[in-house]
Amino acid sequence: MESNLFEVLRKPSDGKTEKIFLRDPDGEPLTYSEVFKMSGRYSAALHECGVKEGDRVLVKVEKSIDALALYLACLQSGAIYVPSNPRNTVEETEYLSQDAEPSLVVFSHGCVQNVNSRSETLGKINGSLTSLAESLPGTDQVTQRSGSDLAAMLYTSGTTGKPKGAMLSHRGLIANAIALHDIWGFEPEDVLLHCLPVFHVHGLFVALHCSMLSASEVIFLNKFEPDIILDHLPEATVMMGVPTHYIRLLGTSRFDYDMCAHMRLFTSGSAPMSTLVHEKFQRQTGHRILERYGMTEAGIITSNPLKGERIPGTVGFPLPGVELRVSKDGRECGIGELGVVEIQGDHLFSGYWKQPEKTAAAFSQDGFLITGDIGSIDENGRLSLQGRSNDMMISGGENIYPKEIELCLEEFQSIDECAVVGLPHPDLGEAVTAFLILNGEFSEAAMDQYLQSRVANFKKPKKYVIVDALPRNAMGKIQRSKLREEYSSLFSDAEDHD
Numbered sequence: 001m002e003s004n005l006f007e008v009l010r011k012p013s014d015g016k017t018e019k020i021f022l023r024d025p026d027g028e029p030l031t032y033s034e035v036f037k038m039s040g041r042y043s044a045a046l047h048e049c050g051v052k053e054g055d056r057v058l059v060k061v062e063k064s065i066d067a068l069a070l071y072l073a074c075l076q077s078g079a080i081y082v083p084s085n086p087r088n089t090v091e092e093t094e095y096l097s098q099d100a101e102p103s104l105v106v107f108s109h110g111c112v113q114n115v116n117s118r119s120e121t122l123g124k125i126n127g128s129l130t131s132l133a134e135s136l137p138g139t140d141q142v143t144q145r146s147g148s149d150l151a152a153m154l155y156t157s158g159t160t161g162k163p164k165g166a167m168l169s170h171r172g173l174i175a176n177a178i179a180l181h182d183i184w185g186f187e188p189e190d191v192l193l194h195c196l197p198v199f200h201v202h203g204l205f206v207a208l209h210c211s212m213l214s215a216s217e218v219i220f221l222n223k224f225e226p227d228i229i230l231d232h233l234p235e236a237t238v239m240m241g242v243p244t245h246y247i248r249l250l251g252t253s254r255f256d257y258d259m260c261a262h263m264r265l266f267t268s269g270s271a272p273m274s275t276l277v278h279e280k281f282q283r284q285t286g287h288r289i290l291e292r293y294g295m296t297e298a299g300i301i302t303s304n305p306l307k308g309e310r311i312p313g314t315v316g317f318p319l320p321g322v323e324l325r326v327s328k329d330g331r332e333c334g335i336g337e338l339g340v341v342e343i344q345g346d347h348l349f350s351g352y353w354k355q356p357e358k359t360a361a362a363f364s365q366d367g368f369l370i371t372g373d374i375g376s377i378d379e380n381g382r383l384s385l386q387g388r389s390n391d392m393m394i395s396g397g398e399n400i401y402p403k404e405i406e407l408c409l410e411e412f413q414s415i416d417e418c419a420v421v422g423l424p425h426p427d428l429g430e431a432v433t434a435f436l437i438l439n440g441e442f443s444e445a446a447m448d449q450y451l452q453s454r455v456a457n458f459k460k461p462k463k464y465v466i467v468d469a470l471p472r473n474a475m476g477k478i479q480r481s482k483l484r485e486e487y488s489s490l491f492s493d494a495e496d497h498d
Helices: 005-013 032-048 065-077 090-100 128-135 170-183 201-212 226-235 243-250 275-285 356-361 402-409 444-451 480-486 490-497
Strands: 020-023 056-060 080-083 104-108 118-122 150-156 164-169 191-194 217-220 238-241 265-268 290-295 299-303 323-328 339-344 369-377 383-388 393-395 398-400 415-425 429-438 463-466
Touching: 005 032, 005 065, 005 170, 005 201, 020 032, 032 065, 032 128, 056 065, 056 090, 065 080, 065 118, 090 150, 118 128, 150 170, 164 170, 170 201, 170 299, 191 201, 191 226, 201 217, 201 238, 201 290, 201 299, 226 243, 238 243, 243 265, 243 275, 290 369, 323 369, 393 415, 393 429, 398 402, 402 415, 402 429, 402 444, 415 480, 415 490, 463 490
Parallel strands: 020 217, 056 080, 056 104, 080 150, 104 118, 191 217, 191 238, 238 265, 265 290, 429 463
Antiparallel strands: 150 164, 290 299, 323 339, 339 369, 369 383, 393 398, 415 429
C-alpha cells in the first residue's frame, strides 16, 4: 500500500488521460489528467508561499473545483489540509486559525479576514493563490509520507463547546476509502452525483475518494437544490446525501420510479433516517436507501450491505478492518443489550490536536475509541443506534453542539439560564431550540442581531421557548431529555397550526 493518500487516489487514472473526472454544470468537464495538473500547479504555489511538509493549511472557501485541487495539492506536498465551514463567523475562524497554527490560510476571494498567518485567496477572478498557481508550470513531485503522517485535520466540537482538531493520517484515510470503495461496488462506469459540502468527511473523503479509486466520473454541483438534482439525476448512477436531501426530493412529483430507474445506489448518512422516510422512498422510487454510520474521528464505521437486507433503523455491519463492540460498565454487552459503541482499526484518527488529555479520555484502556453513541448488536452482528450519550444535535446533516450556543446565549443581558436541545423537525431532522429563563425583556430580533457575528446561521435556534425553570437531576445537571420529551411535537404542532 502506498503511504501518501495522493498516490493512492491518482493511481487508478494513470494512463487514462481522457477520462472525465469532474463535470461542473457551469463549466467545461475536466479530465483526471487536467485536475492533477491543477493540483501540481497549486502544489508549486504552496511551495512559493513557504508551506512545508507537515505544515497546516487552513482553508475557508466555497465549494469549487479549485478547492478540490487545493486539497489534492496539500496531499501532494505533504501538508496537512484543514477545511473550515465557509459559513463560520469571524470569531469562529479566529479560533481555528489560532489553534491550528497554520502556515497559510486560504479564503474565498472577497471573504478575507485578519489572521496571524499568511493568507491568500482562491477564485478564478482575482484569487491571489489561484493566479499564482496558474502562473507556475506545476510539479509532478509527490512528497513521500509515512502512513502515520497526518493528511488532514477536521475540527469537531464537543460538549465543552470548544472545537477540537481531529488528526487524520494517510493510513487511516486510505484504509477507510478502500474498504468503502470495495463494499459499495464502485466501478469505472459509475457516475456520482455530488451535492455535498467539501469541508466534511462525507463530501470530501467518502464521496470523492470512492469515485477516485475507480476513476469514476463526478457531477460536481455547488450545493443541494431539488430541481438541479433532478435535472442531473438521469446522468448519474450513485448519489450520496443526508436525510434532509431525500425528504425534500420525496416532496417533488418528478422524483419517481422512472427518474430513478437507472440508479445503482443511494446512500444516506450524517444523521439518522426514520423508518417512515425509508418506506416512502422505496414506494416512490423502487430503491432502498443504503444507510451507514460514521464520525469525523473514524470515517465510516458500519454500513448496510450493498447486496442483502437493508433494515430501516439499523446502520449495518462493521467495515472490513473495523473491530466493533458495545460496552457497558466496563464489560462487553451481550446480544441486543444497549451500551456505548467502541471501535478499533487503522481507520481511527490519531488524536486531538494539542489535547493529549482529551485524546486519552477518548480511548479505552485497550485502545478502542469510545464513540459516545448508544447502540446494540443483534445476533447477526448488525448494529442499531438508539441515541447519543452526549447531546449533539444533527440538523440538516450538520453536527451542532448545544454548549457552544449556550455559552453565547448566556452572555445576552436578559438571560439568566438557558438550555439548547434538538427537537424533531419534519425537514431538518432536528431543529435547534433554546429554552430560556429571563431576567428582563427579550426580543428575538435583538437576539438574532446579537448572534450574527457569534455563531453560524445553521446553529442559530429555530425557536426560543421562555420557561420558569429548567428540569434538573439531583446533582443539579439540566435534564435535556425531559425537554426533548415534553416538547417533542413543538415543530409538528407549529406546522399543523400554520
